[in-house]
Amino acid sequence: QVQLVESGGGVVQPGTSLRLSCAASGFTFSRHAMHWVRQAPGKGLEWVAAIWHDGTKEYYADSVKGRFTVSRDNSKNTLFLQMQSLRVEDTAVYHCVRDWQIAAGAIYYFEDWGQGTLVTVSS
Amino acid sequence: DIQMTQSPSLLSASVGDTVTITCRASPGIGNWLAWYQQRPGRAPRSLIYASSTLESGVPSRFSGSISGTNFTLTISSLQPEDFAIYSCQQYDTFPPTFGGGTKVE
Numbered sequence: 001q002v003q004l005v006e007s008g009g010g011v012v013q014p015g016t017s018l019r020l021s022c023a024a025s026g027f028t029f030s031r032h033a034m035h036w037v038r039q040a041p042g043k044g045l046e047w048v049a050a051i052w053h054d055g056t057k058e059y060y061a062d063s064v065k066g067r068f069t070v071s072r073d074n075s076k077n078t079l080f081l082q083m084q085s086l087r088v089e090d091t092a093v094y095h096c097v098r099d100w101q102i103a104a105g106a107i108y109y110f111e112d113w114g115q116g117t118l119v120t121v122s123s
Numbered sequence: 124d125i126q127m128t129q130s131p132s133l134l135s136a137s138v139g140d141t142v143t144i145t146c147r148a149s150p151g152i153g154n155w156l157a158w159y160q161q162r163p164g165r166a167p168r169s170l171i172y173a174s175s176t177l178e179s180g181v182p183s184r185f186s187g188s189i190s191g192t193n194f195t196l197t198i199s200s201l202q203p204e205d206f207a208i209y210s211c212q213q214y215d216t217f218p219p220t221f222g223g224g225t226k227v228e
Contacts, residue, residue: 004166045159045167045210045221061218095167108214109157111178113167 002026004096004114011120016086020117022079022096030054030074033099033106036081038092039116048094049081050106057105064090086121093118125152125213129222136201136227144196144209144225151192152215158187158196161208161224170209171196201227 008020020036036048049070050059058070069082079096093116100109128147136142146156154174161167169178171187174194184199198205211222 044223045212047219047221059217100172108217108219109155109169109172110159110167110212110219111169111172113159113169115164115166 002098002112004098004112006094006096006114006117009094009117009119011122012086013123014086014088014121017082017084018086018119020081020083020094020096020119022081022114024077024079024096024098027098027112029072029077031103033101034070034072034079035097035099035106035108035110036070036079037095037097037110037113038090039095040089040092043092046092047108050099050108051079052105053103059106083119086119088121088123091119091121124218125150125216125220127211127213127220127222129211129225131225132223134225134227138201138203140201141197141199142201142227144211144227146194146196146211146222148192148194148213148215152213154189155213155215156187156189156194157212157214158185159210159212160205161210162204167210198227 003025005023051070067085071080095116096114097110098112099106100111101107126149158171174189175187210224
């Protein structure tokens with residue numbers, strides 16, 4: 001059974017940094033591209049970042065490019081999102097998501113989701 | 124970016140009803156569309172991919188269809204656990220984009 005458990009959310013001030021983690025289990029983590037998808041309060045879902053199964057490629061939404069960095073540790077089955085220069089509009093629940101594609105990039109179909117971790121950016 | 128227009132945003136229904144949710148893609152996306160369900164306190168769940176293929180374990184009362192650039196999610200004989208928010212998402216063109224969501228209450 002696929003499990004994705006996010007952690008690291010909290011309340012931070014604008015301009016500061018935060019690092020999210022996602023512990024994955026129940027599947028071969030190193031064979032799947034992974035994503036972060038967020039949902040701001042009262043808003044729809046928004047894709048944030050993707051990383052290839054082997055970590056060789058990363059892609060970002062324009063809204064976070066240059067501020068967020070996605071990474072992974074396949075030896076520890078863990079996905080990360082380093083967030084810098086946080087803005088009030090980054091306030092959202094951040095979900096860790098498994099891509100359907102196996103060992104061949106990403107198809108951007110989000111097959112399995114974590115429950116999410118809440119990030120609140122407020123002064 | 125591909126714009127996904129989802130309607131309605133709110134749908135009132137009763138147990139046993141058949142409900143329909145629609146997404147329109149602009150420009151077109153072939154059949155590369157997925158539907159997701161969000162229930163309070165739970166992780167989002169993928170229901171349908173490639174417009175009409177049910178994910179493993181998803182009840183057969185859920186179905187998806189496509190007509191041109193219009194996509195439809197139909198829930199037949201609504202069950203209590205189906206009251207949730209449903210979102211469509213295109214994965215034809217980067218970046219992937221979602222519809223605004225439909226709350227079934």
